[in-house]
Each structure stands twice: as structure tokens, then as C-alpha cells.
Amino acid sequence: GAGVSQSPRYKVTKRGQDVALRCDPISGHVSLYWYRQALGQGPEFLTYFNYEAQQDKSGLPNDRFSAERPEGSISTLTIQRTEQRDSAMYRCASSLGTGPTNEKLFFGSGTQLSVL
Amino acid sequence: AQTVTQSQPEMSVQEAETVTLSCTYDTSENNYYLFWYKQPPSRQMILVIRQEAYKQQNATENRFSVNFQKAAKSFSLKISDSQLGDTAMYFCAFMNPYNNDMRFGAGTRLTVKP
Numbered sequence: 001g002a003g004v005s006q007s008p009r010y011k012v013t014k015r016g017q018d019v020a021l022r023c024d025p026i027s028g029h030v031s032l033y034w035y036r037q038a039l040g041q042g043p044e045f046l047t048y049f050n051y052e053a054q055q056d057k058s059g060l061p062n063d064r065f066s067a068e069r070p071e072g073s074i075s076t077l078t079i080q081r082t083e084q085r086d087s088a089m090y091r092c093a094s095s096l097g098t099g100p101t102n103e104k105l106f107f108g109s110g111t112q113l114s115v116l
Numbered sequence: 117a118q119t120v121t122q123s124q125p126e127m128s129v130q131e132a133e134t135v136t137l138s139c140t141y142d143t144s145e146n147n148y149y150l151f152w153y154k155q156p157p158s159r160q161m162i163l164v165i166r167q168e169a170y171k172q173q174n175a176t177e178n179r180f181s182v183n184f185q186k187a188a189k190s191f192s193l194k195i196s197d198s199q200l201g202d203t204a205m206y207f208c209a210f211m212n213p214y215n216n217d218m219r220f221g222a223g224t225r226l227t228v229k230p
Contacts, residue, residue, distance in 0.1 A: 025147045031216040042122075042207050042222040043161075056117065089159065103149055105121055105218060106210075107161040 002026075004108035006092050010116045015080055021111045023092030030097030031106045034067055034073050037059065038087045046090075050097060055087065082115045089113075118210050119145040122221035129198045130229050131211075137193045137224045139208030145169075147210040150184065150191045155223075156204040164206070167191065198228045 003026040008056050013019050031050050035043035042054040051073040051090040060066070068077040074113075079086055089112050119142045129135035133142040141150070167184050169176045174182050179199075183192045195202055208221040 032191065033218060035220070040205070040223075042227070043220045045219055051147075055215060056217060058117070091161070093218075093220075094214075095216065102213065103213065104151065104163050104166060105161075105211075110159065 004094050004106050006093055006108035006111050008111060009109065010114075012116065014089075014116055015083060016081055018078065018080045019082055019090075020114065021079075021090050021093075021109060021113070023075045023077070024075065025075070025094030026106055027073075027094070027095070029094035029106075031071055031095045032078050033093045034075070035091045035092055037043045037110070039089075043091060046077070055072075079113075081112075084115050085111065087113055087115045117217060118148075118212060118219055120208050120210050120219050120221040122208055124147070124224045125222070126225045126227070128227040128229055129195075131198055131200060133198055134194060134196045135198055135226065137159050137195075137206050137208075137226065139221055141189050141191065141208075141210045143189070143210065145212055145214070147213060149213060150182075151184070151209040151211070152166045152180070152191075152193045153207045153209060153220075154202075154204045155207065159178060159192075161207075162230070165193065173194075175202070180219050202226060203228045 010014045033048040034046040047057040049069040064080045090108045091110040092108045148169045150167045153161045179196045205223045211218045
């Protein structure tokens with residue numbers, strides 16, 4: 001696609017429910033990143049993938065959070081048994097990931113998650 | 117993993133003046149990329165400028181330039197002739213090109229005053 005696409009744009013859920021957030025990166029991009037961003041704060045690293053391999057999941061807050069990218073393209077971030085503290089903007093980004101010259105991240109518009 | 121520190125939570129500048137935003141980072145790598153991203157109230161993430169660590173020359177993009185001090189692990193952003201549209205959050209970021217790991221600082225909120 002033309003850009004990084006995230007869905008849904010907004011998600012309101014009740015505490016205790018599971019949610020799945022989707023990211024469709026730019027076609028051909030090797031690297032895919034998940035960040036969480038609270039209002040007025042910087043993007044907090046959650047996890048990232050090169051192709052289908054999860055490289056680093058040390059940023060996932062706890063075992064309720066998981067992410068996958070089974071075919072090296074679309075990725076899903078799943079939060080089980082949501083809690084109010086999970087409320088935030090969840091941002092996905094992708095990059096070519098193949099080396100130097102013009103390496104940069106392209107960001108999606110994010111999913112704003114509200115847990116009631 | 118590498119860390120990125122922005123020590124100025126908020127800054128302000130008068131329109132047409134110059135302002136410098138600070139960023140330091142910690143890494144054991146010799147080659148890496150550094151970025152400044154702008155986030156206006158729309159919450160888009162807009163790339164402002166990037167620097168490759170193996171290049172000694174400081175990057176410039178119109179009114180935006182960086183002061184890259186590799187030994188000091190410092191990467192500051194200078195905005196010249198500040199405009200009202202520069203009002204935004206600014207994030208410094210570090211990318212390790214060997215594994216594509218990318219981390220951001222906590223941000224600096226810049227307000228340009230008329």
C-alpha cells in the first residue's frame with residue numbers, strides 16, 4: 001500500500017476483554033515496529049520484527065501483550081485481559097531494513113485504545 | 117539496547133529566533149543512524165532530519181541543522197528562523213543498522229511564540 005495502515009483507528013473496550021490491533025506495513029518493508037505512546041510522551045518501544053522473526057520483545061510490558069508477524073507482512077499486537085493502564089496510542093512503523101542510505105521509519109496513524 | 121535521552125521536556129522561542137534542542141545517546145556501536153522527528157498536534161510523526169554516524173559533516177535541511185558530536189554521543193537540533201508551524205513535540209531517535217533496532221527519546225515540547 002501507499003503507507004503504513006493500522007486498524008482500527010479507535011478501539012474502546014471494557015476491562016478484561018482481549019483486543020487485537022492490526023498493522024499493514026508498506027509493501028516490501030523488512031522491519032516492522034510496535035510502539036506505545038501516551039499523550040505528551042515519546043514512543044515507548046514494545047517490539048519489532050525483521051521479516052517474520054521477532055527480534056526483541058523486551059519492551060512488552062507483561063505477558064498479556066504479544067505480537068506476531070507470521071508471513072513477514074501484516075502484524076497483530078494482541079492484548080489479553082485489558083486493563084485501564086493499557087489505554088494509549090499504539091503505533092506501528094515499518095522500514096526497508098535493508099541497509100544504509102535512506103533508512104528511516106514510516107509511521108502509521110496509530111490505534112487509540114481506551115479501556116473503560 | 118541503546119538509550120536516548122532528551123533532557124529538556126519543554127522549550128519556547130520567539131518567532132524568527134533560533135533554538136537548539138538537546139539529545140544524548142548511549143551505544144557501543146560505531147556505526148548507526150540518528151533522527152529527529154516532529155510530532156504536531158495531529159500526532160503524525162514527521163521526519164525532520166537524519167544523520168549517519170560515519171559522516172562527519174553535520175546534516176542540514178533548510179532551517180534545520182544538527183550538531184553531531186560523536187565522541188560526546190550528542191546530537192542536537194538547531195532550528196533557525198523559527199516559525200509558528202514549528203510548534204510541536206520533537207523526538208530524537210537512534211537506529212542500530214545491524215539489527216534495525218530503533219529507540220526514541222522522551223521528547224521536547226517546543227512552543228514558538230509570536
